[in-house]
Amino acid sequence: MQVILLERVEKLGQMGEEVKVKNGFARNFLLPKRKALRATKANREYFQTQKAHLEARNLERRSEAQKVGEKLEGKTFTLLRQAGDRGQLYGSVSPRDISEAISNGGFSISRTQVPLDHAIKSIGLHPVSVVLHPEVRVKVTMNVARTEDEAERQARGEDVLAERTPEQDAAASAEGLFEEGAGPEAEGASA
Known part of the structure; x- marks a missing residue:
């Protein structure tokens, strides 16, 4: 036509x-x-x-x-989402989530104005393009984090995923193996 x-x-x-x-x-x-x-x-x-x-x-x-x-232009908006230890989100951040976060920041944006090439599936700072008019496009940053504290640290430029050392990971997994009342301490106490 x-x-x-x-x-x-x-x-x-x-x-x-x-x-x-x-x-x-x-x-x-x-x-x-x-x-x-x-x-x-x-x-x-x-x-x-x-x-x-x-x-x-x-x-x-x-x-x-x-x-x-x-x-x-250049503003940062925070989205709190559940994520695993390695930063993978349980789900993804969609254009609807982004438009709601921007709207909560005092701007009137619909989800159709947020064209995403791919869904956001990890925590971190993600640049996002917003189309306000066919001839006007701006960039904003989405700060996707698990907690407010983590979002603040990411905004300062800290790497929240690299904060744990291998020794800390090993200690945490060892603590998970020994439940209360089990393990070498419990055997010595009962003898």
């Missing part, structure tokens, strides 16, 4: 371009969200009459997004 784009659409084109897209993409996404019009003669004429208005509206929305982007 041929459509006329009413705004910039990533990986498709700029406002005013006439592009060919699959019917389902046009019917289910572009047309309902008012990002495009069918490329008919009447719609081409309508677009030409409304072009100045659409460009002004796009410029206004972009300037609003840039103002928000200046406040949001």
